[in-house]
Amino acid sequence: MATGIRDKVAILGMGCTKFGERWSDGPEELMVEAFQECIADAGIEKNEIQAAWMGTCFDEVNVGKSALSASMALRLPNISVTRVENFCASGTEAFRGAVYAVASGACDIALAIGVEKLKDIGYGGLPEFSSAIGTTNALWFPNLTAPGGFALLASGYAAKYGVDIQDVKKAMAHISAKSHANGAKNPKAHLRRPVTEEQVMNSPMIAFPLGLFDCCGVSDGSACAIVTTPEIAKSLGKSDIVSVKALQLALSNGTEIAYDNWDGAHFVTTTRASTAAYKEAGITNPREEISMMEVHDCFSITEFVTMEDLHISERGTAATDIMDGFYDLDGKIPCQPDGGLKCFGHPIGASGLRMLYEMYNQILGRAGDRQLKDPKFGLTHNLGGFPMMNVCSIAIVGRYEA
């Protein structure tokens, strides 16, 4: 009988670059920057790493196929390196590969690194993906972009709960303003200027009803983690240990896009993955037990509905919690304390690991101006693809044996 991942693996060290328009740096420089911080934090030698996983999404415009880019950039000692790609869950997938390798006993110390170099394409937004959706889908998919695909949630949600889309937009504006306020406190964040809700509401329309400030930063960056067993971490002299409590993925099986029972106003995958993650972590009441979250706020509306899919806000009540400040930095469950995808930025393959980096630093009391008081459990959430077909990953980390 499977017992889950809880407390089987510890995070030995983490690193993360400043995210942003890193015009002077390629993916190799970014990986090395994150890795150097990470290995210093771990306090080990490079040749102690026995296996590595690398997460990237747009390999076509980024590092190319295979994990050779990581192996070569980090001059890894001819160990196994595996490139994983699962849309925006790619970074968390890399982490999962390393964590599972350690948990299985296949190796003692493993590396997970995520990287994305998005600003080499010459235009704003994510790289165009008509050639990345599959040969058959390419014959019929709508002319969609990421903001448009997620914007569908807003009209679907407003219709389902009979609320004015402008009220949904107001809550979305609070989400973005909150993340900007948090990002302003974070020296590694891409976007560091606070904005008002009014500025968010009045920003130029990108995909109705999402304005420019409802969309996250498109950034270059890298983040990484070195993981091992709690026993080895202790033997290496670590006293304050952050361990993995849960790691869950859920993928759409096509019901949302083709079966009538989906309402277009929530994520089927997040609803499932979060339930499984709480169970794995031994959490029975997430609204009371989760201390903080980094969720996939690629767009403000994504964060909005995710609050319900994580079983923290009741269905139909996310706007109330959001407007009450429940998810603000000084609220009951701060969401995006590091600024989120919105302001920290979103180099896709790095994002899952960057979220874990913030949770790790918060638990270890290293979060500077953003430091929360005694956080116990931190939840990270990625959502790749589109509301009607997506990949969701959830990780929960916390103090070892807490």
Next chain:
Amino acid sequence: MKGGGSMIGITAYGGYIPRYRLSRMVIVQNMAWYFPVIMAVAGGEKSVANWDEDAISMAVAAAYDCMAGKDRKSLDGVYLASTTLPFADRLNAGIVAAALNAPEEGAMNADFSACLKAGTTAAISALEAIQAGKKDSVLVAASDQRKTKMATMYEMFLGDGAAALLFGKDDVIAEYKGSYSVSCDFVDHYKGYGKDFDYAWEERWVRDEGYGKIIPEAINGFLKQSGMSIDEIDKFVYPCYFTGTHKGIAKKLGIDPSKLQDNLHNVCGDTGAAHPLVMFAAALEEAQPGDKLLLAGFGQGCDVLCFEATDKIKDFKAPAGIKGSLASRVELTNYQKFTKFRDLIVADLGIRGEANPNTSLTALWRNRKMILGFVGAKCKKCGTAQFPALPMCVNPDCNAVGEYEDYEFADKPGKIQSFTGDMLAASVDPPAVYGIVTFDGGGKAFLDFTDCDLNQVKVGLPIKMSFRRRNVDKMRGYTGYFWKAVPQVQG
């Protein structure tokens, strides 16, 4: 075995005029500085195909209008008439037939092209095949979407549209009474291979020596051959975008002006190879049992066909027809938008718009019903209608494999579940509007929307499906099609 009743003729008709109308005054206001002569024909408006429409997509719209309530599976062939077909070598009629989910086995489809009377020639060919007992049911669709240079008389005269006639033996609404043709190499205009625009000769010569002489000669030829007198005919349907000449021909033949079918210059302009059939469909909408209608098509000669409406014409009504299509109109007040839709001006689509993935012809062949016919599946085990039909049934309680039967979504009404208007997507008519549609009778799909104004789109609004041009691959010369949802703003 082909055969059946002795009466043959028209068993259904349909029409399609795109919803955009461009007032000729708008053209004059924008372009008369360059060529003031266009002010002479500044009255009325012309129909303008949306940016995602072409001769094929409009033919499909007219064909569906015609085939509503008819069995598309019993078609022996689809004939497509047009001078603006997107493929020089790939049967364009085959795309229309695939969009109709018409039979492949035993069917013969054909393109009739390179002449403005291609529509009437296709009609005669269909009727003669049925007359000969070789076919029972042939659909003729005629459609044109001609590109015109800015500040020309053609820009003023020409509109876009399509019409379709179903010929057969059962439930004939207008009996075929014969045909007559004149064929001669009279070149009033031509379009060279690979050229975008027609090259026209002097209007006065075209009017006087072309339309003005050849149409009367063909009509007189038909009357002589059939032994009918001109007074027996109740309606004369022939194209001529010079309205004065159009009337002058009637006068020359001694036709009562009330018997002359309007050339639609004021409401949609001349729709090219489609126009004789467009005008004829409009005439059939008004025809009474016993009416004799004469249809002529002009171009390198003239075809004349004669029909007599039967009692059954009272029971037939195309869902839209020409009248309905004309009533569904939106004024295009922005001349630059018109010129961009026709690719006459260069506007930047951005680097994102440069993406041009090759179309996999093997994937298209495997999925031709899905892509061209918008065919999904209905699970025989659980009854779930679904699109796309992946190998396993989408119903989580079923997941049956190999239990599908074809299920057509193209003619199913639906409702909008969610939508957006996307300014980031590369589009010649931003924002790109798309969303999720749920179909009455089950099933849903994630689709582009078209023919809509974002401000009028609402969750719950009904939609109808429309076959549209999805992509144009200029590098390889390929045009791709799929279905889009059209929000039904009125009603």
